[in-house]
Amino acid sequence: MSENSLAIRKFSDLANPTRFLALADRVLFWFAAATVLFFAVGLWLSFTTEGDYQQGETVRIMYVHVPAAWLSMMCYTVMAISALGTLVWRHPLADVSAKAAAPIGACFTFLALVTGSLWGKPMWGAWWVWDARLTSVFVLFLMYLGLIALNRAMDDPARSARVSAVLVLVGFVNIPIIKFSVEWWNTLHQPASVLRLDGPTIDPEFLWPLLVMAVAFTLLFFTLHIAAMRNEIWRRRVTSLRRQAVRNAGREAQGL
């Protein structure tokens, strides 16, 4: 009980935007550096390891496709946790986090869809198949776009944050559906081969580059997310400063 309240108090230290900005400034460089490093190693590994005996060179698409698909789901989960933070704890930075994550998530989902489709053409013989996994990821992409549209449509950030948080939580239904779609239905998309209870069934030759690329993508996401949150805080400050300036100008004009 006491531990729990302590943890929340610790986390709520971040609620001060100035403190968050200071932390972001310190952390961002290291995150970016680690991202570059992991991408260098990951790309080198993915281009030097051997191709599959059956799929040939196209197996390398997987090193981009799978991390992007993981990230598209993780990003929505981050948004859902932020939405909980907005609605339950009224954490002032939670809505900034949710708003900043939406475009990044949409980009990763788009990347996963495009690379999957590029791989599907030589392997399945079609750019697009309406099976459960592909359809549910496409629905996820549409939900990202809808959330971005909703955020754009409202000018009051506090209100739009709370309202879109409700929608984010309702849309979270889709994430388990995406995850288990390959097991519940007979899909053309292959079932999970890395995150399994009985260990990965993928050859170490492919597993290593994949894992390094996954770490690189995750680091990239956090770098972009922190940078986007910082930009959003600055944008809000500029808006409020501008409003203040206009109000002052109006007061002066009345005084004259």
Place this chain on the structure above:
Amino acid sequence: MIALFLRDLKLSVRAGGGAMIGVLFFMTVVAVVPFGVGPDLNLLSRIGPAMLWIGALLASLLGLDRLFQAEREDGSLDLLLMQETPLLMTVFVKCAAHWAATGLPLVIASPLLGLFMNMNELAIGATMLTLLAGTPAITLIGAVGAAVAVALPRGGLLVSILVLPLAVPVLIFGVSAVYAAIEDPAPFLPPFMILMAITLFFAVIGPVAAAAALRHSAD
């Protein structure tokens, strides 16, 4: 609660309510299909159930943005928010009234359109049954979208964009249940059960989320 139900029902059926416009839209959409794909009766009877479902989905999206907006404009939404009865129940009753005014006529009109699409009796019956089970889910999902967009001046299009992705499972299982009923080997019950499960699931999630959104969008 019964008074609220009757009030909403009367408001939407009488002039300016626009409940009947949904049915008209439904008929128009389905009537346009033969112009698009050609008057081949075999083809029409094959795609008929799917066309009826798509038409019903689009038609039930049509009136959704008015679910809470009319109340907001004349101020009665604030009264509903301040009532002693839980907002959850109010939202649920409003959804029920909205469904009775817009969803039920679609179900009743579907056999007539089924005849236009050259469907046999079994297909018409199955389509009616699945529409009866599935359209409440669309209304309940739509209530969330309508509550989210209630403060927006032109929320109509946005509501459709927000609601459609969530309504995709309803469409998938509704149509697959109909085809399972027509074509022999596939069993009818599993997709139909899933369809009803979706409806029940959103009967719980929908009002909770819509009530939360309404509370937060009030100033």
